[in-house]
Amino acid sequence: MTAARPVALDAEAPRGTSFVATPTPRLTWRTETDASDWTQRSAELEFASAGARRTATIDSSDSVLVPWPFEPLTPGQDGELRVRVTGADHATSDWSEPLTVRAGFLAPGRWHAEPIGLTTPTRPAEPGLVRTEFELPAPVRRATLFATATGAYQVAINGNDVDDQVLKPGWTPYQYRLIHETTDVTALLAEGANAVGIRFAGAWATELYGFRDRAHRVYAEQPSVALQLIVEHTDGTTTELVTDGTWRAGHGPITASGIYAGESYDARLAQPGWSAAGFDDGGWSPARVAEPTIVPEPRTSPPVRRIEEVAVAEVISTPSGRTILDFGQNLVGRLRITVSGQEGRIITLRHAEVLEHGELGVRPLRAAAAADTYTLAGTGEQTWEPEFSFHGFRYAEVAGWPGDLDPASVVAVVIHSDMERTGWFTSSHDLVNRLHENVVWGQRGNFLYLPTDCPQRDERLGWTGDIQVFAPTASFLFDSRTFLSSWLADLALEQRAADGVVPFIVPNVLGPVRPAAAWGDAATVVPSVLLERFADRGTLEAQYESMTAWTDHLLDLAGERHLWEGRFQFGDWLDPTAPPESPADAKAHPDIVASAYMYRSADLVAHAAAVLGHDADARRYRDRAEQVRTAFLAEYVTPAGRMMSDAQTAYALAIVFDIAPATQHGALGRRLAKLVRESGYRIGTGFVGTPIIADALTRTGHLDVATRLLTQTECPSWLYPVTMGATTIWERWDSTLPDGSINPGQMTSFNHYALGAIADWLHRTVAGLAPAEPGYRTLLIQPRPLPGFTHARAEHRTPYGTAAVGWRRDGDTVTVTATVPPNTRARVILPGTGEELTVSSGGHEWSVSVPVAAEPPGPVGLDTSLAAVIDDEQAYATLLRVLGEVSPDAAEDVRAHTTWVPGRSLRERLDHAAGADAADRVAEAYAELSAGRGH
Known part of the structure; x- marks a missing residue:
């Protein structure tokens, strides 16, 4: 032991x-x-x-x-x-x-650095260099650097970069909150002559935000940097260096840089030794002192770093003769090239996530050029990587390369916030495993200082709705606590400036705000997730004012009817039936979505108040939540358990948010399951319904339906993108159409994590690993073996240690294994039993009998109901195969436009869609299928 x-x-x-x-x-x-x-x-x-x-x-x-x-x-x-x-x-x-x-913080009033930049910029968002030299009068005992930028920067001392961070200090609402890095630079300094240089560019601070002709700069016309260096000497004295007007400014080899546009670098303009002592900066001029900014505060969230390198998987010659590199994975970062060639030659690197018609698919990037250029100096082999930009891409088009391109000369550098990986999942279903891996890559690409919607086009914004639905998944896969708590601090600042309304995006660069359900509710949901997954009571307390301000605003909007009605909403955004040009046009009525979320926020605030000991608030918000619940049920749910908006998302909201009483869950769940079957077990939900529909089905006894929904490969479904080669989660269910073309909508991304929120259900339900108390102090171990799966396993590094749950089926026996971390315990509900066990820390194993429900398939024919056909996967596949041989158009019509109901026969549907010849061919195939079944 x-x-x-x-x-x-x-x-x-x-x-x-x-x-x-x-x-x-x-x-x-x-x-x-x-x-x-x-x-x-x-x-x-x-x-x-x-x-x-x-x-x-x-x-x-x-x-x-x-x-x-x-x-x-x-x-x-x-x-x-x-x-x-x-x-x-x-x-x-x-x-x-x-x-x-x-x-890593300074005393109040001790920040003395002035923001500085280029002396006389010639164009907006101009990158540059600033430097100074100084003497240290005695040996160095300790040196601490405090530095920040309105823009992005890197500091070099005596020719050496001070750290390996990228694009620091990241993006915050610069007018309210600015972050500084704190760095130990003792090893870089010495008694005598020293030099400090700062490279900088505009990055987020000078970017043009807004869509189409409304794009404009929000924060600054030019970047600026500020630095404070405190050197403690061995003799007890201190030397302090700050940025001010005595520093010198000059231009470097970065000639242009933008988050959306990319970066241009002219190696001929490099000035070796510029950040070392003794450099002749006679051609430089005094730095411009910019307008004072707010006093920066120390970093709490993880910095962005280079995390991984990905080699070229394939070199493609396109129909037009262009050269494209395929890295085999949609990722976020930039390229590092090693090249030699003639002075003045320009290499252009263009980035995109997909190919279309064999060429780089750049239309989804909209106004983002996503292109880097490198001008050779002609001085031998050179290695270069852009510094102050990033791209979302799988493919890169290379133009201007001198001679033959050796793919080993180009590598993709993956960058994102440096969070610890804490969660894993695997199962016996290869496509589901790839789906889960796509979710992981989606989080990696979009967790870059803030939780963005997408990393590639002219957007990359912190949409609140996306992270609201994805926060539980994010908190399982990575230690996202400080990342999200820092972003929540920004949310509260933006919200305070908007009189309690949470903007659609944080930081807000889209102008005046208005409330939107499921988006603004990030104010209540994300802090609650951090409590549940990390036991982070401190963030809950810090965000409590934000939580109550948002909820109070909604309750005031609702008035005496206690419903949020008739106002702007995103609703169940990107419901698959919504037309490409109108993604909010969902089946679920937006008022139902809004009022359901209003209930949820009031409920979460009541719980937060109880946790924090605000007993009067807890009672008040509980009462207000009950008023909303009562009004919702009276307005939207019939006594028989039907929703006035007969859509999958509406039922899921009523069930999972516990708005409907448990006595109605059975009826609501049955109708939800019927709707899923009627749609051919294809997804019928958008951003709001997708994260919760599998939970709604599971809770109401329809695990088999949830399994069919999960494992569906037809469009729309979670696995359709996987079958189309996706390596991240798409924004739209059909971002790529079945013919390989890109969705015609003006908004199409191939790296959007929101619909990947299903991964949390894989962890909690399929594998069976969930928190029963905050921070996994008590685990809930309740695996649900899915029909057709033979094993599944989840592992999560909880704050107490690694927890794991797995199960394996062998015939009618299911063996469950679990690892419970020290200082915790677990509630265990084994498959096929209603009993609950309580176990302590350590390793555990149980075997239970869970017979496979195997009703032999019956005979099928043209008089078989449509519901029975869709429930019989072999019969359905046979139908589509035969129709595809006779009439592909008829096959697609049946697949996409059939309502699979029990009261209508297949014969009726075929008479309408395919004609007598097709019906005869299907009848022959079904007779053969039935004979093979012994009928």
Whole structure:
């Protein structure tokens, strides 16, 4: 038996750094042990700083986001933190490895840096360089750099970049909140002459936002940077350097740069040694001091880094003779090229997610050029990668390459916020596995400083509706807590400026705001998810004012009817029946969506108030939620359990949000299942209904229907894009049409994570791993073996340690295995049983009998009902095969436009769609099929 050992001690420092943003960071540690039933009885924390050691005892089992138990840190303070734990068996562990904790913030009033930029820019959003030289009078003991930009920047000291971060400081609402990085640069400085240089470009700060002719700059005409360097010497003195008008500004080899446009680099303009001491900057001019900005605050979210490199999978010569590189994966980042050639030669790199008619499919990019250019210096082999732009792409067209292109000379560099991967899923269904992998890549590409809708076209905005539905999935796959909590701080600032209304996007660059259901509800949903998945009570508390302001605004809009009616809504956005030019034109009535979400927000605020101890608020919002529920049921749900908007999303909302009473769930679920069958087990939901429809079916006893919906490969479905070669989640169910052409709508993306929210159901329901208490303090283990699947497994690195649940079917026996982390327990509901077990930490295995429901298929013929045909997968496949041989148009008509109801025979449908010859051929095929079944 291995003794308990505390590991992964964390003090909320951004990943890859030791700097904390607050004087009182919360502390988390995990405990590893082979012992089963291990529970922490107490923990002892030790903090050593400035020669003093302080200890604190936690007399509880708490080990996640524990409040800082020592005196608050002071600016510049550092120390080493250790923890040791005592179990319920009274055995005490050894001390953990020490964690360095450094205060990464300045004291109030200590930020003195002035924002600076190019002296006399000649055009908007002009990239540039600034530099200075200085003397250090004594050896360096410690040096800390605080730096930021309205734009994007990188600092080099004595010729060396200070870190490996990309596009820092990222995008926040610059008028309200600016982030600074804190970096230890001790190793880069020395007594005597030193130099600091900053490369910068406009990035998000100078981008043109808005659609078509409404695009304009929101934040700044020109980028600016600000830096403060504090050097502590061995003799006790301090040297401080700040950006100001004494710095020198010049132009570098980056001649143009934009998020949407891409970047241009002229290697002939490179100035070697420009960021080192002794460089002759006589041709440079004094830097321009820009208008003062707000005082920046330290980073809390993970920085963006280069995460992975992807090699060329195929070199394609297009029908027009162009050269395109296929990287085999839709990704986000940029290309790194290694090339030599004649001075002045220009290489152009154009990016896109798909090909159309064998050429680069750039129409979905709209106004985004997504093109980089590199001008050779003619000085031998050179390696280059754009610095202040990024693209969403699988394919890159290369023009101007000198000589033959060796694919090994080009690599795709994947960039995104550097979050720890924490969740995995696999099953016996290969297409579902690929779907899940597509979800992972979609999150990676769209979690780049903020949760964007898409990473490729002239948008890349923080749409609130997308992250509202995807937050549970995101929180399973990656440690997204600080990423999302930082974005929520931006949301609250934008909302405060809009009198409580949450903008459609955060940061808001689209102008005046108005409320929209499921979008603005990110204010209540995302903090609630962070509580559920990470036990993050602190973010819930920080966002409570935002949560209540949004909900109060909705309740005021609803008035005495307690319904949100007749106003602008996105509704069930991108319902598959919505025409390409009108994505909000969904089957589910927008008022139903709006009022359902109003109930949900009131309900979530009531729960948050109870958690935070605001008892009066909890009662008030519970009462208001009940008023909304009562009004919703009276207006939209009949006593027989039918929705006034007879659409899949409407039923799912009433069921999953627990608006309808449990007594009506059976009737609502039966109607929902019928609607799914009538649609041929194809998706009938958009952004709102898709994340919850499988849950609605599961909760009402229709797991078989949910399985058919999940495993459907016809369009629209989750797996249709997989069969079309997708490697990320599409924005539209038919972003690529079956003939391989791109959807004709003006809004088409091939990397949009919202519809990938189904992955959370795969984790919680198919594999059976869910939180029963905040932060997985108690797990809910309840696997639901899907018909036709032989195994599934999910693994998640919870705040307490790795939890895993898997099941495997062998005949009628299902074996379930589970790993419960130390200091937690689990509620277990095994397949085929109604019993609930409670188990402690450790490994567990159970075997239960779950007979496969196998009714032998019956005979089929032209008089078989349409419902029976669609329920019989073999009969349905035979029908489409035969019709396709006789009349492809008839086959598509039957596939796409049949309502598969029990009261109508196949003969009636074929008489209308295909004619007598086709009907005779189907009858012959069905006779053969029935004979093979023994009928």
